Amino acid sequence: MSRKSAQTSAQPTRVSPGVTIRPAVEEDLPDIATIYNHEVANSHATFDLDPPTLAYWRKRLAGAHEGDHLLVAVDTDDDVVGYAYSWSYRPRPAYDTTRETSIYLDPSVRGLGIGRLLYPALLDTMAASGVHTAVALVALPNPGSERLHLACGFEQVGMMREVGYKFDQWVDVKWYQKLLG
Numbered sequence: 001m002s003r004k005s006a007q008t009s010a011q012p013t014r015v016s017p018g019v020t021i022r023p024a025v026e027e028d029l030p031d032i033a034t035i036y037n038h039e040v041a042n043s044h045a046t047f048d049l050d051p052p053t054l055a056y057w058r059k060r061l062a063g064a065h066e067g068d069h070l071l072v073a074v075d076t077d078d079d080v081v082g083y084a085y086s087w088s089y090r091p092r093p094a095y096d097t098t099r100e101t102s103i104y105l106d107p108s109v110r111g112l113g114i115g116r117l118l119y120p121a122l123l124d125t126m127a128a129s130g131v132h133t134a135v136a137l138v139a140l141p142n143p144g145s146e147r148l149h150l151a152c153g154f155e156q157v158g159m160m161r162e163v164g165y166k167f168d169q170w171v172d173v174k175w176y177q178k179l180l181g
Contacts, residue, residue: 018075018076019073019074019075019081019114019117020073020074020078021071021072021073021074021117021118021121022071022072022074023069023070023071023072024061024070024071024072024080024083025061026058026061028072028074028080028083029054029057029058029061030054031072031079031080032057032070032072032080032083033051033052033054033057035080035082035083035104035105035106036048036051036052036104037051038106038107039104044139044164044166044167044171045104045139045142045145046102046139047139047164047166047171049166060085060087063087064087064088065087065088065096065099066129066130067086067096067097067099067126067129067130067131068085068086068087068088068099069085069086069122069125069126069129070083070084070085071083071084071085071118071121071122071125073105073109073114073117073118080106081105081106081108081109081114082103082104082105082106082109082114082115082118083103083104083118084101084102084103084104084118084119084121084122085101085102085122086099086100086101086122086126086131086134087099087100088100089133089135097130097131097132097133098131098132098133098134098135099126099131099133099134099135100134100135100136100137101119101122101123101126101134101135101136102136103115103118103119103122103145103148105118110144111144115148116148116151116152119148119152120152123152123153123178123180126180127180127181131180132179132180132181133177133178133179133180134154134177134178134180135175135176135177135178136149136154136175136176136177137173137174137175137176138173138174138176139164139171139172139173140171140172140173140174146174149176150176152178153178154176154177154178155176155177155178156174156175156176157175157176157177158174158175159172159173159174159175160172160173160175
């Protein structure tokens with residue numbers, strides 16, 4: 001399922017040996033959905049219980065606000081191996097410069113440093129579009145995600161106990177925040 005980014009007008013935002021970070025395009029959505037749907041079915045990294053449709057991902061790609069972004073990490077074949085995105089933190093206008101963030105990687109590339117390239121690219125893109133604060137929620141336990149957020153300059157600002165229920169168990173969530181500018 002290779003696609004060449006030359007087919008789109010999107011320009012890479014960062015390049016690393018074997019990995020390119022660029023804005024997502026419509027053709028990336030099936031790969032993004034596959035990565036996410038794996039997490040829906042196998043982890044509590046997301047509290048979704050059912051996989052979202054491609055229409056959901058098209059809406060994410062379109063964004064509703066200039067602070068909404070969807071970036072992908074692609075390999076040398078232009079196949080998506082991870083993605084990160086930002087969206088509205090809360091619907092009230094005073095929150096417009098605060099965005100919630102998420103990052104998901106294909107299980108085959110976790111621990112290879114791709115998240116440490118992808119997440120900063122998202123944060124830089126958010127800052128350039130006027131976003132002041134990034135927030136992230138990490139369902140526990142998830143030591144890899146906690147390490148990634150701290151490595152990318154987030155700080156833990158809170159914790160909520162038993163706010164999610166998935167796979168017949170209660171799940172705690174830590175809140176992380178990063179001021180972008």
